[in-house]
Amino acid sequence: MSDSSDDDIPLAKSNGRVVSEARISKATDKKMDQASGSTSNLPAGISIRNGPVVDDEMDVDEPMPNGHAKRKSRASSSKAVKYNDDNSDESDDAPLAKRQRTSKQKAVESDSDSDEPLAAKKTTAILPPKASETAIGEDSSDDDDEPLTSKLAKEKASIEKKAEKEAKAIRAKESKAKKAAPKKVKKEEFDSEGEVKPKGKRKFNGTAVKKANGVKKEESDSDAPLAKKKAPAKTANGKVKVEDVSPAKKGKGGKEASAEEEDEVYRWWDAPKKEDDSIKWDTLQHNGVVFPPEYEPLPKNVKLLYNGIPVTLSIEAEEIAGFFGAMLNSTLNVENPTFQKNFFEDFTDEVKKTGGAKGPDGSKIAIKDFSKLDFKQIFAYYDGKSQERKARSSAEKKADKAERDALEAPYTTCVWDGRKEQVGNFRVEPPGLFRGRGAHPKTGKVKRRVSPEQITINIGKEAMVPAPPEGHKWKAVQHDNKATWLAMWQENINGAYKYVMLAAKSSIKGQSDFKKFEKARELKKHIDRIRKDYEKDLKAELMADRQRATAVYLIDKFALRAGNEKDAENEAETVGCCSLKYEHVTLKPPNTVIFDFLGKDSIRFYDEVVVEEQVFKNLKIFKKSPKKEGDDIFDRLNTTQLNKHLTNYMPGLSAKVFRTYNASFTMSTLLKGLKNQNISMQEKVKLYNDCNRKVAILCNHKRTVGASHEAAMEKMTDRIKGLQYQQWRIKQMILDVDPKQKKKKGAEWFELDEDLDEAWILEHQAFLVKQEREKIEKKFAKENEKLLADGQKEMKAKELTERLEVADDLEKKFKKENKSKKVEAEGKGASAEKFEANIKKLDDRIATMRLQAEDREGNKEVALGTSKINYIDPRLTVVFAKKFEVPIEKFFSKTLRDKFTWAIESIEDEDDWEF
Known part of the structure; x- marks a missing residue:
């Protein structure tokens, strides 16, 4: 059913923007078919890449019969934004106290999960890395010449076929159950008070859960699999007694280690559902909020300079000047022209409002030029205070933290319906x-x-x-x-x-998370009908119907957010699918679409995707002349209308549910295909990550490669090479204790790995010596702190010098080995057998680190954390952990285990739980 009138409306809105006609004529359809020309060999439904495009790489939006002019895609760079490049070599006397950025700073500043903003585009562009087989967990030994995108598209199509089949099966089963109902309840199934006795597992919102007398899994950091952990007893009111939760955490005399453990754990997933879901609480008590400390004025000798003259400001204006001055080292912000402009406007407004700025003689100074402001004194003051805080001893830091925690303790909890x-x-x-x-x-x-x-x-x-x-x-x-x-x-x-x-x-x-994932599970029953309907409406005569169908296609296939129209004056101009404008979509014949816009949180969304030919044709119609930049593509659709249409399929269905459903159903399908193999723990973790990675790619949850990725990979490579060097030294020690081993094992076994050249070895040896020195110095400082805290005299510098002799000896040993090309055996009872056992342990460590490096390399283009935390049902992760006997700690940090306690415990005894 259409959300708009059948009657044609004028081609222009009152605000001057062009709007599409109400109906799509057969002539327009025919013209678009003729303009399409050849068809693409690329499979639809998969993102090709998510980085910028070089201008001369392709022709886009080619001339069409409707007079639409040819338009090139915009070029941009994936490098970090740089401001005021012309002034980057200014001296230290510059007003803004600009500092030359080190390579390390550049890496940190440019490290991001997202592309640069649109406003920072440059004339050059770098093509993004394309997905590699490693990146999606494919077997690199596969000799099949089929393109990777084709394989992914086939896999995605297969998963969608399974979804269609499963949806029909679920509805058929429900229909059969309705016909069979009502069933008579056997007399023996009633208890003494006339209530039906629970049989087997109860249902909570359609999900199987344990009975009210269920158990809670013991919290532990051990590597024992979930299925084997001891379960403490639970009371009838759905809470767990603390003494049963974690006995290992109790101190002497049976006292609890922390106040948190004194409270009972509320198992809401076992509690009966409230009749009125809108009532969130009956009683609520809390202590309000914690306010930040009041502003401390700057010392009289610390001033903001204007054109070299120190100025006196009101307390309010001085505080604002301090905000800017304190962050001069954040060059990415303070050198941004927009940042400077907005700050200067607010700062000068405050100066005028509070009496103006005055010079040393009391005369008024008009602050009109941002470039004449010098914040160096302010920066030096705040930077000095920061260095003082960092220089505090561990004992002082702990004392300050304890004091702060004590002050904030009353605000950290509330009493909600009688529980903390x-x-x-x-x-x-x-x-x-x-x-x-x-x-x-x-x-x-x-x-x-x-x-x-x-x-x-x-x-x-x-x-x-x-x-x-x-x-x-x-x-x-x-x-x-x-x-x-x-x-x-x-x-x-x-x-x-x-x-x-x-x-x-x-x-x-x-409960909010639970409802979100249950809503996605419910979508399983309807997904086939939704897809069938929007595929049919892609050819609808009514413009509103065709636009809606195209939007749902893009949301379902490419995980676009629905989006809303923004007020450009009051909000950032961020968009989603329904609020896409002419300039945000570039069409590359025969059926490639390039999205380029500011998405959520003003982060640039860039994706190049292959779509169905009909979708490509529709987008051409939605963009056809006389539309131009600034005009809406989906001018007969908004998010409210879209979500209202989706509720016809199931209550509460909205565009955002598709992201959760697609990620969770894809993960569920991939995990079902895995078999518990006799592999190492790290290989099992990688197996899970490979599935997670496929979900991110198949559901188009991508990111650009962070600037720090290469440095991190180099660091991992150095660690592996360090272990290989350690192995080589141990092998030389074997020759030292038993020279006959050379003939027995072969000279090749004792040779240095080809990756370890002489220059690297010398650098690594220097690193090991430095590391040893730092370790000794740190331990010495820590022991001195403890002595002072206990009221004793600290050790003298002579003690440190003596301890550092160990590092000096190590340096001498390396020099001797480099000269003689021999390594003397180390340790008591040195033997070839002991050394070989050490080499075997290092082999295992190297294998594990190589797996981790491969995993990291594969993850560089996909945001696994985002998919795992926000879009994949956490119960799927728990199911995998149980099936493969992997500790849940390998996938969820302590914070996430707390967040997903309901997922971990609600299916603790569910061996056959499915999404």
């Missing part, structure tokens, strides 16, 4: 300069200090309202039990509302 829950962001963000992500138009603007008068508190009616800071009051206090936030205020940059919410590990956040 962790609060997430309880700190109010301090004032500063807004940075934003990507090419945000408001970068550099001043984030104002948030006062209690701006904050609304949400709390239970019977609870004690937290007291605001002295002399202040809250904006409002409300008791909305349908809201899950504890405090809220509006920030001044984008007018967005900031909320204090519960932590990711809390039951409320867990």
